[in-house]
Amino acid sequence: MDGQLNNNSEVMCCFCGNYLPLKDALVLSIYPNIESKESQQLFSHKNHFVEKIFKSIPLHPDFFEDEDV
């Protein structure tokens, strides 16, 4: 987080490139490898993340909370 985001901020979905409100975005904190000390945050629409994950991987139910979007 760069410290400049607030709940009214818009962020870019890393899968489709469109903007969405931060409050609606899924937050991905990713590490380049298991020993990395620093993570990078990416944002996405929840449904665009779910679509990319292989179907047999179980996901937290909250990832499906706004499936209709």
Ligand SMILES: [Zn+2]
């Ligand atoms: Zn998207």
